[in-house]
Amino acid sequence: MIGGLNPKKMQAIMKQMGMSQEDIDAEKVIIEKTDGSKIIINQPQVARIKIQGQENFQISGQIREESGFSEQDIETIIEKTGCSKEQAKNTLEETGDLAEAILKLTE
Numbered sequence: 114m115i116g117g118l119n120p121k122k123m124q125a126i127m128k129q130m131g132m133s134q135e136d137i138d139a140e141k142v143i144i145e146k147t148d149g150s151k152i153i154i155n156q157p158q159v160a161r162i163k164i165q166g167q168e169n170f171q172i173s174g175q176i177r178e179e180s181g182f183s184e185q186d187i188e189t190i191i192e193k194t195g196c197s198k199e200q201a202k203n204t205l206e207e208t209g210d211l212a213e214a215i216l217k218l219t220e
């Protein structure tokens with residue numbers, strides 16, 4: 114019981130207030146940020162909560178972040194190393210660091 118209330122009574126109160134909650138079965142949630150980086154949530158518990166016509170999501174799980182790389186980062190690597198665009202992108206993704214990618218490609 115949540116807060117001392119019977120779960121059925123809690124559902125009835127939520128319905129009266131125009132609220133509903135639905136659990137969503139998900140393997141992974143990915144949030145793509147405007148800077149190109151990503152927040153990845155593995156094994157998430159996801160709930161869709163509707164309150165008076167507006168939808169919200171509540172997500173919890175194992176969180177990790179991935180850095181995003183711009184086209185300019187890739188062009189810098191190509192300029193400094195003379196490698197192909199594919200090599201630059203793959204090495205940048207592998208190392209996760211611009212300077213390290215350049216060093217790896219110039220060895």
